[in-house]
Amino acid sequence: MELQNFTIKQINRGLKAKEFSAKELTLAYFDKIKKTDNEIGAYLGLSENLALKQAELSDEKIKNNEEISELAGVPCGIKDNILVEGEKCTCASRMLENYIASYDAGCIKKLKESGAVILGKTNLDEFAFGSSCENSAFKVTKNPHDLSCVSGGSSGGSAAAVASDQACFALGTDTGCSVRTPASFCGVVGLKTTYGSVSRSGVIASASSLDQVGPLAKNVEDAEIIFNAISGKDPKDATSVEFKYEKLTKEKPFIIGVPREFFGKGLSKDVEKIIKNTITKIEDQGFKIQEISLPSTDFALACYYIIQTSEASANLARFDGIRYGFSKRDKENLLDVYMASRGQGFGIETKRRIMLGTYSLSSGYYDAYYKKAQEVRLLIKQDFINAFAKVDLIIGPVTPFPAFKIGEKASDPLSMYLADIYTVPINLAGVPAMSLPVGKIGKLPVGLQIIANHFEENKIFNIASIIEKIV
Amino acid sequence: MLSKEEVLKIAKLARLELSEKEVETMQKDLSAVLDYFEILKKIDTSNVKLENKDILDIEKITRKDEVLFENNKTNDWLLNQASDKKDDYIKVKAIL
Structure with missing residues (x-):
């Protein structure tokens, strides 16, 4: 079976026409994973029994001529910080190496109801802390377009699985860049959803005011189908x-803003050229392009890393070696059990973030760091409110550069954080944004970021399906 | 740069055991990031009034304190993840 470029719609047609069964399709994906994933490293674990059971359910419905949803029988990968009942959920951490999920995350419940087939759990930076997928305790997910480069993070496994036909689609989570950066680096469509649009129940928390689940897919139409399926109260x-997705069926005369702060120092000339060419093509389609300003952009990265690490340090306090996870019990007292379990269970980047967050929240520093960052966050949010009073959508680059070499930034955390400069303002404001593949530098894909106001994913999908055809 | 003592103090607050090499790494890495955070001193926020609802636009997200999703299977499953237990209790080292 030829899996290349298989989309949700094509699978749905194939299943209905009985060209193949959901079980055959599932087995074909497992076959592909077994052939190619040694090299790429997208998956941490496969859920073969669950997948075949789901596939057989869809086949049964098709056999009985029952209605099936568009996602029925469609094989997908799930980022390993999202709980799937009965399956391991490791967060790519030694801390949770043997943790088994006791319930389904909200988005998984919805996917299962729609009949989607979960092939397995995909790799990430430990606890979703990273922009390259190099911080996994288990393996580095490589970029399918160039194996010497990173897949992007933190949902690198999900992006690489879709890019290498090891899944038709995948779910990721995005706290500061984690769906969009890997989508951009691997050349797939990735959507960071509006804060509150998709349930975070059963998603292992990184930073609770920023985390959102989002789809990674082969094309815009697929991403829209998935978003429609997983969103809601x-x-x-x-x-x-309370949110019900409503598709925009007609092309709209959108006014599109281009923030000048997204084209400053640090943006690679090659990425800039691709983004600007795309903007010209969009203008040629009759859309009005307008230069705008998001004046607080320069402060977003510092603001983000204070808030993200502060929330993460509080969220990760639950890993104490007592209730679940890695435990060093051969200690004299409770404090030593905590210290040793956490010290040995967490990787270095996780420790760095816990330390940074603890510092920002500690007595004497709270006002200068955490409180100040919260105030700046409001200014950043206000920037977007002001911008969306004038324009319908905002476009710009996703990252300042394409996928970099494995190891290139691993020893310098600050340079790694700088990769998130155009993606973190979106999470701070809570708005949705997509990474859409629009070009390549050599072998490496480049994504365009399309940002909309809260709960206006339908505008993003509408314009993205037009841009997809002209690039 | 952060001193060794400062790093160890934060590590203790965070309940993290660090090796000597990790302490050195943290001194260097945390200092670089904290220096970068200094940029926030350049933005004037004197007119910003913080209220919790401003950030997430959510004012009231409370519900009655009652069990909504009771499931005995889940209880067992959760208990079985603990590193040590006795009957239906999770066992910890003596605190006093």
Whole structure:
């Protein structure tokens, strides 16, 4: 079976026309994974029993001529910080190496109801802390377009699985860049969803005011189908919002803003050229392009890393070696059990972030760091409110450069953080943004970032499906 | 640069055991990032009034304190993840 470029729609047609069964399709994907994943390293574990059971359910429905949803029988990969009942959920950490999920995450429940087939759990930076997928405790996920380069992070396994036909689509999470950067580096469509649009129940928390689940897919239409399936209110996530996705069916005369702060120092000339060429092509389609300003952009990265690490340090306090996870019990007292379990269970970047967050929240530093960052966050959010009073959408680069060499930035955390300069303002403001592949530098893909106002994913999908055809 | 003592103090607050080499790495890495954070001194926030609802636009997210999703299977599963237990209790080292 030829899996290359298999989309959700094509699979749906094939299943309905009985060209292949969901089980055959699932087995074909497992076959592909076994052939190519040794090299790429997208998966941490496969859920073969679960996948075949789901596939057989869809086949049964097709056999009985029952209605099936568009996702029925469609094989996908799930980032390994999202709980799938009965399967390991490691967060790519020694801390959770043997942890088995006791329930389904909200988004997984919805995927299972739609009939999607979960092939396995995909690699990430430990606890989703990173922009390259090099911080996994288990392996580095390589870029399918150039194996010497990173896949991007933290949802590198999800992006690489889709890019290498080891899954038709995947779910990732995005706290500061983690769906969009790997989507850009691996040349797939990735959507960071509006804060509150998709349930965070069952998603192992990195930074709770920033985390969102989002799809990684072969094309815009697929991403839209997945977003439609996983979004909506979940009583188990108090921050999720009553929301029903409504597709925009007609082309709209959008006004598109281009923030000048996204084209400053640090942006690679090659990326700039591709983004500017794309903007010209969009203008040629009759859309009005308008230069705008997001004046607080220069402060977003510092603001983000204070808030992200502060929330993460609090969230990761739960890993104490007592209730679950890695435990060093051969100690005299409780404090030593905590210290040793955490010291030996966490990797270096996780420790760095816990330390930074603890510092920002500690007595004497709180006002200068955490409180100040919260104030700056409001200014950044206000920038977007002001911008969306004038324009419908905002476009710009996703990252300042394409995928870099494995190891290139590993020893310098600050240079790694700088990769997130155009993606973190979006999480701070809570708005949605997509990475859409629009060009290549040599073998390496480059994504265009398309940003909309809260809960206006439909505008992103509408324009992205037009841009997809002209690049 | 952060001193060794400062790093160890934060590590203790964070309940993290660090090797000697890790302490050195943290001194260097944390100092570089904290220096970068200094950029926030350049932005005036004197007019910003912080209220919790401003950040997430969520004012009231409370519910009645009652068990909504009771499931005995889940209880067992959760208990079995603990490193040590006795009956239906998770066992820890003596605290006092």
